[in-house]
Amino acid sequence: MVEERSAKRRLTAVPSAAPPDVGDLLGSVARGDEDAFGKLYDLVAPRVFGLVRRVLRDPAQAEEVAQEVLVEVWRMAARFDPARGSASSWILTIAHRRAVDRVRSEQAATSRSIVVGVAAVETPYDAVADEVQGRLERQQVRRCLEDLTELQKQAVTLAYYQGHSYPRVAELLGAPLPTIKTRMRDGLIRLRDCLTTEVTA
Amino acid sequence: MTDIHTLAGAYVLDAVDDIERASFDRHLRECAACRTEVDELQETAARLADATWSVPPPRLRENVLAEVARTRQLPPVAAPPVASPRRRAPRRWLLSAAASVVVAAAAAGTAVYVVQDQRVRDERAIAEAARSSEARVREILAAPDVQVREAAVTGGGRVTVASSRLHDAGVVVMAADSAPGGGQVYQLWTIRAGSDPKSEGALRVGQTATLSVVEGLPGASDVAVTVEPAGGSLQPTTTPVAQVPL
Numbered sequence: 001m002v003e004e005r006s007a008k009r010r011l012t013a014v015p016s017a018a019p020p021d022v023g024d025l026l027g028s029v030a031r032g033d034e035d036a037f038g039k040l041y042d043l044v045a046p047r048v049f050g051l052v053r054r055v056l057r058d059p060a061q062a063e064e065v066a067q068e069v070l071v072e073v074w075r076m077a078a079r080f081d082p083a084r085g086s087a088s089s090w091i092l093t094i095a096h097r098r099a100v101d102r103v104r105s106e107q108a109a110t111s112r113s114i115v116v117g118v119a120a121v122e123t124p125y126d127a128v129a130d131e132v133q134g135r136l137e138r139q140q141v142r143r144c145l146e147d148l149t150e151l152q153k154q155a156v157t158l159a160y161y162q163g164h165s166y167p168r169v170a171e172l173l174g175a176p177l178p179t180i181k182t183r184m185r186d187g188l189i190r191l192r193d194c195l196t197t198e199v200t201a
Numbered sequence: 202m203t204d205i206h207t208l209a210g211a212y213v214l215d216a217v218d219d220i221e222r223a224s225f226d227r228h229l230r231e232c233a234a235c236r237t238e239v240d241e242l243q244e245t246a247a248r249l250a251d252a253t254w255s256v257p258p259p260r261l262r263e264n265v266l267a268e269v270a271r272t273r274q275l276p277p278v279a280a281p282p283v284a285s286p287r288r289r290a291p292r293r294w295l296l297s298a299a300a301s302v303v304v305a306a307a308a309a310g311t312a313v314y315v316v317q318d319q320r321v322r323d324e325r326a327i328a329e330a331a332r333s334s335e336a337r338v339r340e341i342l343a344a345p346d347v348q349v350r351e352a353a354v355t356g357g358g359r360v361t362v363a364s365s366r367l368h369d370a371g372v373v374v375m376a377a378d379s380a381p382g383g384g385q386v387y388q389l390w391t392i393r394a395g396s397d398p399k400s401e402g403a404l405r406v407g408q409t410a411t412l413s414v415v416e417g418l419p420g421a422s423d424v425a426v427t428v429e430p431a432g433g434s435l436q437p438t439t440t441p442v443a444q445v446p447l
């Protein structure tokens with residue numbers, strides 16, 4: 001993703017060597033380069049683990065699923081198609097799908113639906129090993145989320161961070177199904193526009 | 202479903218069920234506008250992960266690298282299967298068929314895989330199916346090149362095989378009407394030219410249904426089921442009660 005790369009360059013304080021790029025590393029990984037995979041791991045693992053953990057809300061399970069995801073990245077690396085999007089988006093899409101699959105099967109297995117109050121959506125994130133790049137990205141996403149209407153924001157975050165299906169989101173928010181479907185889409189479109197504007201601004 | 206295009210947001214957020222996902226995947230192959238939108242929104246959704254950044258425990262790195270060292274990578278997208286003359290034209294159902302091999306919710310709420318309207322009654326098999334790698338099953342069933350084939354089981358029931366070259370794997374689902382008597386069991390096999398049949402697992406005594414993921418399945422010519430002594434045999438000892446040519 002062009003915006004992401006240019007943002008990265010702008011935000012990194014005079015690097016002595018060019019920071020490794022997720023896309024380049026994934027290309028080497030696709031050719032079986034285990035060293036490149038180690039570097040790729042260091043770049044993406046905190047986001048993969050953080051995302052999976054946020055969705056599953058259980059560190060032990062998150063570790064297990066994050067491991068599956070990262071091994072899957074190794075296994076499937078040659079199938080990544082740069083024409084369809086950035087390497088980090090590809091990796092995080094795999095991570096999100098896996099986490100959601102797990103949380104749904106867990107919910108189903110215990111036959112106990114977890115009702116989470118809308119107020120609980122924003123759980124505090126870990127402040128461990130923070131770094132400037134991550135903090136800026138976080139701030140940007142948070143700022144852009146605040147830019148959405150309340151219903152757009154709830155629809156997007158309940159689905160993404162908690163792994164709820166859109167019928168479940170509709171139920172939680174007491175809104176009609178078609179409305180929720182539409183809010184997810186226009187919410188994401190607005191978020192896309194905000195993130196793009198912020199980077200190029 | 203009045204306007205399938207509006208599903209793009211829910212699809213990107215993984216807020217759809219497997220059937221909707223399969224039908225939207227099919228829609229994406231026909232609708233360039235949705236394809237572009239989904240690619241872009243997928244980037245946007247991935248940015249939401251920025252807000253969740255969290256350092257994993259150091260052992261995760263060791264575990265992942267150790268597993269990677271012993272995990273075979275998949276080749277780039279496999280070449281399309283070469284059309285070969287067959288004694289019988291295989292039914293190439295593509296996604297509509299995959300969608301009918303659905304993930305359904307049992308009364309207890311446990312996710313189980315059932316084939317169309319077949320009833321999988323064996324409780325233990327259901328639990329087993331739920332445990333078997335769900336993500337992998339979904340991935341195979343949702344593959345654009347998935348091919349589904351079926352054969353009847355002598356004595357009633359069916360064996361269904363969904364196979365994807367893209368994933369170099371398949372899903373075998375068996376649901377027989379009754380279990381073999383006399384302490385015998387069903388055993389699954391894959392048959393490859395030039396080598397002995399390979400066991401893909403024996404069922405337990407009294408078990409009538411099973412679901413399993415078979416890695417490397419597209420390399421096999423047939424999936425067969427025989428009746429064997431409890432615990433299974435090293436090689437088939439009876440004539441197959443079901444055989445699915447691939």
Ligand SMILES: [Zn+2]
Pocket residue numbers: 205206228232234235236
């Ligand atoms: Zn469309």
